[in-house]
Amino acid sequence: PAVSVFLMLAGQAASAEAFFLGKAISNAEISVRAMQIEGALRRKFENLVLIGMPFAGKTTAGKLLAQAMDRPFYDTDIELERRIGSIPDYIRNSGEEAFRRAESELIAALTATVRGAVIATGGGAVLREGNRRALRENGRVILLEREADSIAFDASRPLSDSKEKWNALWQKRAPVYRAFADITIVNPPTPEAACSQITEELKK
Secondary structure (H helix, E strand, O other): OOOOOHHHHHHHHHHHHHHHOOOOOOHHHHHHHHHHHHHHHHHHHOEEEEEOOOOOOHHHHHHHHHHHHOOOEEEHHHHHHHHHOOHHHHHHHHOHHHHHHHHHHHHHHHHHHOOOOEEEOOOOHHHOHHHHHHHHHOEEEEEEEOOHHHOOOOOOOOOOOOHHHHHHHHHHHHHHHHHHOOEEEEOOOOHHHHHHHHHHHHHO
């Protein structure tokens, strides 16, 4: 088990600030200042990671969220396609396991360098423990849930290109998604609504 050290470091910074400036400061004032510093650090450095099933709207909502919060945006599927080409073609030609390996390599490289961004992940990305560790290391995880009846399926996602395939995957993945998420947004009517709900949850 582990916890973030942000608040501890912020408390040290608040105490050091008072010491070097010769200010008298109470423990209560240190706590308030530490929380202010921690909030600023999180806004600057912590990634917001969107997870969920294919067609859940992670990319669209993620772009809106990044724009609203003035953060860079990354979509792991888009970044991966720059490396391997078309994902459906790659899965058909090389198999799902090869795709998952390439996806893990991409996530490891991305999370090692990106800070303070919004990251939309592929539907199966968080099924691998290594990917979860990398995304969690510096990320707040947000799950977007949608019902299959609200989705227009197409061939762009060969592992979930029908309602039957999608539902079967959802039954397997839902426990992992829900256990990994810090925030869950259920059936937002629009991407704008999802963005708004996420923003409100982040303020809590």
